[in-house]
Amino acid sequence: MRHVGNRVARPEGPAKVEGRAVYVDDIPRAKDEWVGGTLRSPVAHGKLRCIERGDFDFSRVVVVTAEDIPGDNVQALIVDDQPILCADTVRHVEEPIALVAAPDQGTLCAALDALEPRIDPLEPVFDAERSQDVQSEISIDKGDVDATFEGATRIVEGEYHTDSQEQLYIETQGMIADPPTADGTITVRGSLQCPHYVQKALRRAFAVPPEKARVVQCETGGGFGGKEDYPSVVACHAALLAHASGHRVRMVYDRNEDLLATPKRHPSRVRHRTVVADDGTLLAMDIDVLLDGGAYTTLSPVVLSRGVIHAAGAYRCDNIRIRGRVVGTNHVPYGAFRGFGAPQVCFAIERQMDRIAASLGIHPVVIRQRNMLRLGDRTATSQLLKESVGSEEVLRRILAHTGFDRHEWRKERSGNKRRGVGLSFFYHGAGFTGSGEEMLKGKVTVELDDDGCALVRAGSTEIGQGKNAMFTAIAADALGAEPDAITIVDPDTAAVPDSGPTVASRTCMIVGGCLDKACRTLADRVGGDPNTPFRERASAFVRGGGDAVATETYGSPPGLQWDQNAYRGDAYPVFGWAADVAEVEVDLTTFDVEIVRFVTCVDVGHAIQPQIVEGQIEGGTLQSIGWSHIEVMTAENGRFRQDRLATCIIPTSLDTPPIDVLLVEEPFSNGPFGAKGVGELPMDGGAPAIASAIEDAIGVHVTHVPATPERLLEAWLEAHPDDAFFEAKR
Amino acid sequence: MKFDKPRSLGEALSILADAELEPHLLAGGTDLLVEIDTGRTAPPHVVDIWGIPELHGIQREAEGVRIGSLTTCTELYRDARTPDILRDAAWEVGAEQIRNRATIGGNLGTASPAADLTPVLFALGATVRLCARRGDRDLSARQFITGYRSNALRPSELIHSVWIPDRPDDERRAFRKVGTRRAQSISKLVVAVAFRIEGEVVIACRGGAGSVAPRTIDLPVLTREILGRRCTPERIAHAARMSAALDCAPVDDVRSTALYRREVFARVLVDLLSR
Numbered sequence A: 001m002r003h004v005g006n007r008v009a010r011p012e013g014p015a016k017v018e019g020r021a022v023y024v025d026d027i028p029r030a031k032d033e034w035v036g037g038t039l040r041s042p043v044a045h046g047k048l049r050c051i052e053r054g055d056f057d058f059s060r061v062v063v064v065t066a067e068d069i070p071g072d073n074v075q076a077l078i079v080d081d082q083p084i085l086c087a088d089t090v091r092h093v094e095e096p097i098a099l100v101a102a103p104d105q106g107t108l109c110a111a112l113d114a115l116e117p118r119i120d121p122l123e124p125v126f127d128a129e130r131s132q133d134v135q136s137e138i139s140i141d142k143g144d145v146d147a148t149f150e151g152a153t154r155i156v157e158g159e160y161h162t163d164s165q166e167q168l169y170i171e172t173q174g175m176i177a178d179p180p181t182a183d184g185t186i187t188v189r190g191s192l193q194c195p196h197y198v199q200k201a202l203r204r205a206f207a208v209p210p211e212k213a214r215v216v217q218c219e220t221g222g223g224f225g226g227k228e229d230y231p232s233v234v235a236c237h238a239a240l241l242a243h244a245s246g247h248r249v250r251m252v253y254d255r256n257e258d259l260l261a262t263p264k265r266h267p268s269r270v271r272h273r274t275v276v277a278d279d280g281t282l283l284a285m286d287i288d289v290l291l292d293g294g295a296y297t298t299l300s301p302v303v304l305s306r307g308v309i310h311a312a313g314a315y316r317c318d319n320i321r322i323r324g325r326v327v328g329t330n331h332v333p334y335g336a337f338r339g340f341g342a343p344q345v346c347f348a349i350e351r352q353m354d355r356i357a358a359s360l361g362i363h364p365v366v367i368r369q370r371n372m373l374r375l376g377d378r379t380a381t382s383q384l385l386k387e388s389v390g391s392e393e394v395l396r397r398i399l400a401h402t403g404f405d406r407h408e409w410r411k412e413r414s415g416n417k418r419r420g421v422g423l424s425f426f427y428h429g430a431g432f433t434g435s436g437e438e439m440l441k442g443k444v445t446v447e448l449d450d451d452g453c454a455l456v457r458a459g460s461t462e463i464g465q466g467k468n469a470m471f472t473a474i475a476a477d478a479l480g481a482e483p484d485a486i487t488i489v490d491p492d493t494a495a496v497p498d499s500g501p502t503v504a505s506r507t508c509m510i511v512g513g514c515l516d517k518a519c520r521t522l523a524d525r526v527g528g529d530p531n532t533p534f535r536e537r538a539s540a541f542v543r544g545g546g547d548a549v550a551t552e553t554y555g556s557p558p559g560l561q562w563d564q565n566a567y568r569g570d571a572y573p574v575f576g577w578a579a580d581v582a583e584v585e586v587d588l589t590t591f592d593v594e595i596v597r598f599v600t601c602v603d604v605g606h607a608i609q610p611q612i613v614e615g616q617i618e619g620g621t622l623q624s625i626g627w628s629h630i631e632v633m634t635a636e637n638g639r640f641r642q643d644r645l646a647t648c649i650i651p652t653s654l655d656t657p658p659i660d661v662l663l664v665e666e667p668f669s670n671g672p673f674g675a676k677g678v679g680e681l682p683m684d685g686g687a688p689a690i691a692s693a694i695e696d697a698i699g700v701h702v703t704h705v706p707a708t709p710e711r712l713l714e715a716w717l718e719a720h721p722d723d724a725f726f727e728a729k730r
Numbered sequence B: 001m002k003f004d005k006p007r008s009l010g011e012a013l014s015i016l017a018d019a020e021l022e023p024h025l026l027a028g029g030t031d032l033l034v035e036i037d038t039g040r041t042a043p044p045h046v047v048d049i050w051g052i053p054e055l056h057g058i059q060r061e062a063e064g065v066r067i068g069s070l071t072t073c074t075e076l077y078r079d080a081r082t083p084d085i086l087r088d089a090a091w092e093v094g095a096e097q098i099r100n101r102a103t104i105g106g107n108l109g110t111a112s113p114a115a116d117l118t119p120v121l122f123a124l125g126a127t128v129r130l131c132a133r134r135g136d137r138d139l140s141a142r143q144f145i146t147g148y149r150s151n152a153l154r155p156s157e158l159i160h161s162v163w164i165p166d167r168p169d170d171e172r173r174a175f176r177k178v179g180t181r182r183a184q185s186i187s188k189l190v191v192a193v194a195f196r197i198e199g200e201v202v203i204a205c206r207g208g209a210g211s212v213a214p215r216t217i218d219l220p221v222l223t224r225e226i227l228g229r230r231c232t233p234e235r236i237a238h239a240a241r242m243s244a245a246l247d248c249a250p251v252d253d254v255r256s257t258a259l260y261r262r263e264v265f266a267r268v269l270v271d272l273l274s275r
């Protein structure tokens, strides 16, 4: 291993740093290119009667409505409930109703202004608790929960809430579609995470076979899950306009449209009832998870699935009942965001563990040490943890680094600025849930050319997370080559196989694993003296007529079993483990929370590119820090209030504390060089660690994130009515 | 859109005096360009005043400092002649790029209730000089701001400068901005006070506050409750409560709640007066 573990240059790096990288909006305009826009619903729920055309010469533009869709009016994903364009019932604010393409922006705006959807309003539902529309329901049952509750002497109950969160990728959603070629091929290029998802959506919309729907990824300015499913919507829209107008059509959302119309993290409510022994041992856990899915199903069942599986936390308990539901409301559909259901439930269980510790008068570290999952234990789904379990090591390392086990948690503190420290301990399943990978069968192809260079073909996308460098390092070491002999082919459905979506912390572990194997196959074929440079050997091999192409299809590690009906078995091939310690200072004048210091210790299996891994951990941690107390994202009458960068607040560099990243490497036998997923894990633990630290500082039990100064002030005044200048009007 | 870029004050005043369409002055553009971009304003005539030398710079005068309307937050912050709380406020505006363009005249011109410099000008008893071809006039900053995003400026006028009287040696001044984050943030509330204590008695007190009412406000109730009184913790708390109750008229909005604003305004005031 010479490149794995050492720094490899990021192929796309210099262009990004020097500002030469070409994003969707930077691609030079074609001569007769048009611009596309979307007519959206101003109301959250109603019957669409008609679209009135006002004073405008519509011959100058092309308008597309539901009737103009050549294939099904279905946004193909999981459930067929979401139309590409609303035909009948509007279910959320900003729902697309019609599309317009025009030669220029001014004409487009004028045309959109002249279109008026007539909608008879219907009663909307915004409260998930009140919704009757269950999009998906999942149960996990282990042991005998009821019997344990019956004989229980100590039951701890808690209810926890998390609000939504915006991904805020720097580059907004954007697509360019070409009109169909003579043979009917549709091509779109754009900012996206999952080219083959977009292809699937286009196939359905146009009723064409896969080879007639070509999807090319452009340089992508961030995704965080926000470009998992929504690019399919933009792609279908742009392609419909290109199809109808005969022009190349570009659709790039401005920030306002992007904030208002695209999916965000699911808001959650999680209830815990826990039976504990006097020493803190968990005897039974009864957990109820509710997610607001928004107006259409989109990815919600999968988000719920991950949420439910992680709801009991990284703890051992023989009796567990988890009931999870995601319900429909008239909110803009919620969707994928780093962590994918896990941050919500992690917040709840970690707060519950603190609550249990407080009720028993024991230290937060002790309650976790007593109950943490270890090698040989079984999870909530009864998955046996057979290898790569860094649980004890991450906790040991973070305690050694921070001394948190000696900190007197929730001691009465004084002064106007109060410091506190909090801990979270968590795990995150890497890769798709259950048999997901088995069904998907992701593929990677590696091809050697005449010069002995390797072309790596996979649908996995570079979205700023460092995939290209990671693939380069793996391929180089597996082949025994230098990085300059490796080219990562840019994702284009016409040129790369479907390696699966770039989501679920799977690209390194799953796709990187396939890449490793494909490269080793080629290295074996090429053979020769390892002291001779690989390129020389490979070039001779190819010129000599050797079989220069190797394709590897993912196969699950042997012995994995998953029962999708009972939600029992091996939910994930492996888990990443982590612990966070946050130190905060709360200002009792303003209830501003300053994160003084943050330490995170993460078991990543093996760090293929340590610097990139640390970057992922810092970035994910910062998103979690933002969600914990700064990032407010709320809807009013179904419309997001934070609709501009002036109001959609995320941390700046001044809000970012020093973050110490400690890496633990417990190798995973089935991951490339021992690596396992790390992309999402850092998003899970920051919020509960900070909530715990706030509680330590000011004694207020934080059960709702973001813990904004407004919420903290109210909680403080409730606990200290004498300190209030004014009586809270409730 | 008609666009002019005068090179002298005289030229600018003539353009304004002769303008037929409603002229919009462009200084740093950090407010105006946002308004144009979001469609809130569609000015038929823009007059870019950035190139007028007379409006730049800070000058010492006999009994105060005169700050040209085009003085940026960066310049305010860097200049030792700027009163301390105005420097503090300038430092907390936006971030570096914004501070390099955002001017004191623009802050007054927009008359946003969330403006950070304006409350300080209230607390310092600043005077705003308005120029027109017909002549100049001076208004107190307090008189200049007339309501929600409105001010006393006439179409033919521009803000020439802000005059701040020299500070008494024994004056205490304090400023606090409470934002949604530590940089690039609009105030949830902002408070400035300047006061003097002789013995234990408050002999002068002037305040200004933002984001707690539809406009930048002065704090007459605070002044009334504390002037001539012994500056005890009880008196400060009482005055702060009265001021929060009667001077402020906060609302719930996307940045904060009325409850938070009122309560924290009082807490901040206590903190500032106790320093």
Ligand SMILES: Cc1cc2nc3c(=O)[nH]c(=O)nc-3n(C[C@H](O)[C@H](O)[C@H](O)COP(=O)(O)OP(=O)(O)OC[C@H]3O[C@@H](n4cnc5c(N)ncnc54)[C@H](O)[C@@H]3O)c2cc1C
Binding pocket: B024, B025, B026, B027, B028, B029, B030, B031, B032, B033, B034, B049, B069, B070, B092, B093, B094, B095, B098, B101, B102, B103, B104, B105, B106, B107, B108, B109, B110, B114, B115, B116, B117, B153, B157, B158, B159, B160, B184, B185, B186, B187
């Ligand atoms: C990202 C961002 C962050 C910001 N953060 C803050 C902040 O933290 N605190 C804060 O207070 N503000 C903030 N602002 C608002 C803005 O920067 C300030 O109000 C600034 O002082 C405006 O100055 P300007 O020169 O850019 O004004 P311009 O946009 O040029 O003008 C603003 C208005 O004033 C008028 N005007 C300007 N100069 C004159 C003059 N000499 N005579 C008459 N009228 C005039 C213009 O016609 C216009 O109506 C922020 C803005 C942005 C975009």
